Amino acid sequence: MTVIIGLEIHCQLTTRTKLFCGCSTDYRNDPPNTHTCPTCLGLPGSLPCLNRRAVEYALRVAKALNCTVLEEAEFARKNYFYPDLPKGFQITMYDRPLAVDGYLEIEADNGTEKRIRITRVHMEEDPGRLVHVGSGDRPRYSLVDYNRSGIPLIEIVTDPDLRSPKEARRFINTMRTTLEYLVVFDGDREGGLRVDANISMEGGARVEVKNISSYKGVEKALTFEITRQRNVIRRGLSVGRETRHFLEARGVTTSARSKEEEHDYRYFPEPDLRPLRVREWCDAIVLPELPAARRVRFAEDFGVSPPHTRTLCGDLKLADFFEEVAICGDPILAATWVADILLGEIYYRDMEIARVPAGHFVELLELLKKKEITDKGGVEVLRTILDESAKGEVPETPAAIVARLNLGKAAGDAFGPVIREVVESCPAAVQDFRNGKPEALNYLVGQAMKRTRGRADPKELARMIQEAIGETGVTG
Amino acid sequence: MVSPDDVEKIANLADISLSRDRLGEFTREFNAILDYFNVLDTVREEAGEGGCEFNVMREDEITLSLPQDEVLALPRESEDGFIKAPRVME
Amino acid sequence: MKAAAPAGGDDPFNAFITRCEGKPAGKGMLAGLMVAVKDNISTRGIPTSCGSRILEGYTPPYNAHVVDLILGEGAGIAGKTNMDEFGMGSSTENSAFGPTKNPVDPSRVPGGSSGGSAAAVAAGLVPVALGSDTGGSIRCPAAFCGIVGLKPSYGRVSRYGLVAYANSLEQIGPLARTVGEVSLLMEVISRYDPRDSTMRDQPFSPRLTGDVKSLRIGVPAEFFGAGVDPAVAEKVRAAIAVMEEMGAHVIPCSMPSMAYALAAYYVTCTSEASSNLARFDGVRYGPSDDIRMPWHDAFREVRAKGFGEEVRRRILLGTFALSAGYYGKYYAKAQAARRNVRADFARIFRDVDVIAGPTMPTVAFRIGEKTDPLSMYLSDILTVPANLAGIPAVSVPCGMVNGLPVGLQIMGKPFEDERVLDVAYAYEQGAGR
Numbered sequence: 001m002t003v004i005i006g007l008e009i010h011c012q013l014t015t016r017t018k019l020f021c022g023c024s025t026d027y028r029n030d031p032p033n034t035h036t037c038p039t040c041l042g043l044p045g046s047l048p049c050l051n052r053r054a055v056e057y058a059l060r061v062a063k064a065l066n067c068t069v070l071e072e073a074e075f076a077r078k079n080y081f082y083p084d085l086p087k088g089f090q091i092t093m094y095d096r097p098l099a100v101d102g103y104l105e106i107e108a109d110n111g112t113e114k115r116i117r118i119t120r121v122h123m124e125e126d127p128g129r130l131v132h133v134g135s136g137d138r139p140r141y142s143l144v145d146y147n148r149s150g151i152p153l154i155e156i157v158t159d160p161d162l163r164s165p166k167e168a169r170r171f172i173n174t175m176r177t178t179l180e181y182l183v184v185f186d187g188d189r190e191g192g193l194r195v196d197a198n199i200s201m202e203g204g205a206r207v208e209v210k211n212i213s214s215y216k217g218v219e220k221a222l223t224f225e226i227t228r229q230r231n232v233i234r235r236g237l238s239v240g241r242e243t244r245h246f247l248e249a250r251g252v253t254t255s256a257r258s259k260e261e262e263h264d265y266r267y268f269p270e271p272d273l274r275p276l277r278v279r280e281w282c283d284a285i286v287l288p289e290l291p292a293a294r295r296v297r298f299a300e301d302f303g304v305s306p307p308h309t310r311t312l313c314g315d316l317k318l319a320d321f322f323e324e325v326a327i328c329g330d331p332i333l334a335a336t337w338v339a340d341i342l343l344g345e346i347y348y349r350d351m352e353i354a355r356v357p358a359g360h361f362v363e364l365l366e367l368l369k370k371k372e373i374t375d376k377g378g379v380e381v382l383r384t385i386l387d388e389s390a391k392g393e394v395p396e397t398p399a400a401i402v403a404r405l406n407l408g409k410a411a412g413d414a415f416g417p418v419i420r421e422v423v424e425s426c427p428a429a430v431q432d433f434r435n436g437k438p439e440a441l442n443y444l445v446g447q448a449m450k451r452t453r454g455r456a457d458p459k460e461l462a463r464m465i466q467e468a469i470g471e472t473g474v475t476g
Numbered sequence: 477m478v479s480p481d482d483v484e485k486i487a488n489l490a491d492i493s494l495s496r497d498r499l500g501e502f503t504r505e506f507n508a509i510l511d512y513f514n515v516l517d518t519v520r521e522e523a524g525e526g527g528c529e530f531n532v533m534r535e536d537e538i539t540l541s542l543p544q545d546e547v548l549a550l551p552r553e554s555e556d557g558f559i560k561a562p563r564v565m566e
Numbered sequence: 567m568k569a570a571a572p573a574g575g576d577d578p579f580n581a582f583i584t585r586c587e588g589k590p591a592g593k594g595m596l597a598g599l600m601v602a603v604k605d606n607i608s609t610r611g612i613p614t615s616c617g618s619r620i621l622e623g624y625t626p627p628y629n630a631h632v633v634d635l636i637l638g639e640g641a642g643i644a645g646k647t648n649m650d651e652f653g654m655g656s657s658t659e660n661s662a663f664g665p666t667k668n669p670v671d672p673s674r675v676p677g678g679s680s681g682g683s684a685a686a687v688a689a690g691l692v693p694v695a696l697g698s699d700t701g702g703s704i705r706c707p708a709a710f711c712g713i714v715g716l717k718p719s720y721g722r723v724s725r726y727g728l729v730a731y732a733n734s735l736e737q738i739g740p741l742a743r744t745v746g747e748v749s750l751l752m753e754v755i756s757r758y759d760p761r762d763s764t765m766r767d768q769p770f771s772p773r774l775t776g777d778v779k780s781l782r783i784g785v786p787a788e789f790f791g792a793g794v795d796p797a798v799a800e801k802v803r804a805a806i807a808v809m810e811e812m813g814a815h816v817i818p819c820s821m822p823s824m825a826y827a828l829a830a831y832y833v834t835c836t837s838e839a840s841s842n843l844a845r846f847d848g849v850r851y852g853p854s855d856d857i858r859m860p861w862h863d864a865f866r867e868v869r870a871k872g873f874g875e876e877v878r879r880r881i882l883l884g885t886f887a888l889s890a891g892y893y894g895k896y897y898a899k900a901q902a903a904r905r906n907v908r909a910d911f912a913r914i915f916r917d918v919d920v921i922a923g924p925t926m927p928t929v930a931f932r933i934g935e936k937t938d939p940l941s942m943y944l945s946d947i948l949t950v951p952a953n954l955a956g957i958p959a960v961s962v963p964c965g966m967v968n969g970l971p972v973g974l975q976i977m978g979k980p981f982e983d984e985r986v987l988d989v990a991y992a993y994e995q996g997a998g999r
Binding site for chain 1: 606607608614616621624626627630723726727728729730734760761762763764838839840841843844845846847849850851857861862867880885888889890893897909
Binding site: 483492494509512515519520536542546547549551554561562 | 624625627628760763766819825826828829830832833840849850851853854855856857858859860861862863864865866867869870873875878879881882883885886887889895896899900902903905906939940943
């Protein structure tokens with residue numbers, strides 16, 4: 001069955017102040033209701049005043065997404081009542097958004113490049129944050145924090161061009177990376193990106209899924225929806241057009257109250273703000289280097305392989321880190337160690353790349369380049385550096401760690417006794433190897449690695465073990 | 477012409493309630509006013525004129541927020557810095 | 567400049583909702599002056615109710631821009647004046663705090679919605695007051711109470727701190743006994759405020775010459791049509807004749823858009839109001855919701871208890887006008903009508919310098935006399951065009967009919983508030999006041 005998916009993405013812009021007032025946007029670590037003023041509280045008599053930088057950022061996005069900027073854009077009121085919406089309306093854009101008809105290229109399911117069309121890009125303000133007191137099924141009352149009220153959002157709406165949950169997730173990731181490269185968005189800020197998805201199957205009714213706030217959540221929610229809708233169809237029923245909420249913790253979507261669909265938002269132009277004529281402004285914007293261009297540059301200037309360029313450029317901070325450490329002189333080595341090894345280690349530790357000391361990493365790469373330590377030794381050095389950094393300490397230098405843990409690569413002769421010991425104590429494995437089972441060699445190498453505590457190069461050990469076996473056994 | 481039922485639907489949309497005994501009279505007054513508004517149907521727009529100002533904006537500079545205690549002095553009830561509101565069904 | 571009546575004195579006309587103890591402090595252009603402030607203008611630390619129960623107990627944590635300006639020039643706040651709830655009315659009978667009485671005849675209305683401000687000035691309780699004008703709410707009470715009231719050009723005075731009723735139509739403006747005092751207050755309150763994006767940086771600079779030689783005064787036929795009391799019309803024509811004697815020329819003209827100006831006004835203001843008043847939900851200020859109820863029920867109850875009937879009526883009208891399926895019929899048409907009104911004025915102003923006519927079609931009516939909402943709306947017919955077009959308009963007293971004041975209205979081109987006041991000043995001098 002064909003699956004048709006469209007997305008609506010809301011991203012918080014990284015301006016210093018809110019969209020319509022001068023309250024600071026840096027509210028995440030502060031107590032509730034400490035970043036508010038008459039305007040973002042919607043106090044009677046307050047007025048909005050548009051943040052110039054928010055418009056600049058929104059235009060960067062419109063340009064990067066290859067959109068056409070409208071001659072005149074206009075803010076509008078979306079009227080509905082909710083405790084987290086202090087004015088009883090949200091200032092957004094409706095009839096005349098900022099820009100329309102753009103696209104973003106992503107990797108399709110079959111590996112080719114695919115264009116996802118962008119219907120529109122516009123600006124709007126975030127509402128406050130609602131906390132429910134009482135259990136999920138029986139809430140008692142709500143608590144509201146207006147720190148988030150008025151934070152600038154950019155809304156990006158796609159055409160229904162996506163064809164699978166994986167594709168949707170890839171789209172979100174690509175979009176997220178692009179926004180980070182534009183320096184208008186910070187993916188590390190919790191709740192900074194929210195997604196609503198529209199999904200229909202084989203020409204059936206469109207279901208809207210709201211409240212998705214993580215990248216993984218997008219794939220989960222859509223996968224669940226497809227299963228749910230398939231089940232409905234299998235039972236001979238038709239899928240109803242409705243709005244559903246995604247419950248991240250349980251990985252399911254549930255039907256939202258039907259009141260949502262009856263909403264008549266009574267949009268009309270915001271009388272307190274003036275329209276925007278920003279085509280020329282947009283034309284004059286010079287965009288920073290975007291992910292696609294950076295991938296090309298990494299491939300051409302550094303010789304990095306395509307899979308590695310994708311990984312490295314998939315995160316702005318990671319790409320910056322790579323460039324910093326590529327000065328070690330061997331960018332391909334650096335690419336391997338950043339993309340294949342470091343990335344896994346910091347995910348495991350839930351660490352940000354910003355916490356990794358670049359200078360130490362360069363030193364480590366140099367040791368590896370000069371073959372002064374083995375790969376396994378390198379991993380141990382890296383883990384030590386990361387663990388110490390995570391504790392907030394200044395980590396030891398790679399050289400110091402190598403010395404302390406005695407990881408220096410020893411010359412092959414030193415391992416002679418170890419090799420003989422392994423061959424003597426594992427006769428079954430030796431016999432297996434002679435009988436033509438290559439895995440047996442791996443086992444023997446593993447035993448030798450254990451005894452040399454990673455100070456030996458596995459290829460060296462394999463060679464020496466084979467020699468030793470050849471010496472002691474019957475040929476053939 | 478709108479019926480008392482229509483008026484009730486609009487009242488629902490606006491989250492305003494009207495007492496049942498006043499509904500009939502209110503609807504009559506409402507219709508008289510809407511009737512008066514019908515003159516707008518005859519409006520044909522003459523030559524459009526240039527509008528107003530555009531691009532009125534401010535710089536991205538932080539200004540002082542209200543202190544939390546001043547904000548919390550406004551509502552009747554607050555809890556741990558949050559403002560209390562009736563429960564919303566989710 | 568007369569000294570103000572002492573604070574805390576009698577208020578026999580119910581002009582005030584809140585009386586203040588403060589004395590004017592400091593130096594400046596308004597040093598020693600006590601100003602009455604309409605209760606829809608935010609005053610820090612002083613309860614601000616907009617004449618409504620739904621703001622009971624609300625004390626703003628900030629001042630409106632105009633309040634900061636007058637305090638900065640040494641004025642003091644005498645108190646917050648009574649008004650039609652949220653500015654919705656032309657008689658100050660729609661207040662949750664009881665009607666204000668006209669000091670000239672306490673059995674009659676003072677006009678609205680700035681009736682309290684006008685009464686306070688007319689009764690001599692304060693020398694000057696601030697009001698707001700959305701469809702005539704400064705000029706109407708000025709006319710009915712026999713004082714001077716100016717609605718500035720749209721964008722001349724900051725609306726920051728004015729509790730919004732109809733954002734695209736309203737302005738804060740001064741009321742006083744003489745044009746000179748109105749002009750002084752205007753100079754202070756028109757200073758630029760970047761927080762109001764609809765405001766222009768063009769502070770008022772008084773120019774009271776009293777000279778109307780060669781002034782071309784347009785007199786639209788529609789301002790003297792049916793519905794205007796002939797005695798009122800006669801007084802106003804006589805006032806215009808005074809200016810002719812002083813050298814002005816009268817040029818008859820016509821404004822066909824007057825046929826739908828009132829409808830355009832009421833569709834626009836009720837639509838904007840329906841949205842502006844959505845914030846009164848009892849969560850952040852005012853009488854709070856019953857937390858035991860679920861959201862929608864609590865919200866509905868707070869509004870049912872807190873809003874008077876006229877406010878509820880206008881919210882419903884506005885909600886209807888903006889609702890799906892009706893936007894094109896009402897709101898969009900009203901904006902087209904509005905553009906036509908503006909075009910009409912622009913056309914007339916090519917040949918005249920100012921436009922003159924009566925402020926109100928009648929003199930003050932009795933309290934409780936007008937019970938039909940539509941007939942109340944119709945009394946705004948002569949004042950709303952200036953709001954629709956955003957042009958300056960002043961009402962200056964020009965005589966009495968049956969012992970009740972009549973107002974002469976003078977309108978000018980956008981941002982020619984100085985000229986409008988100058989013409990009013992000339993009349994004031996010429997009429998030997």
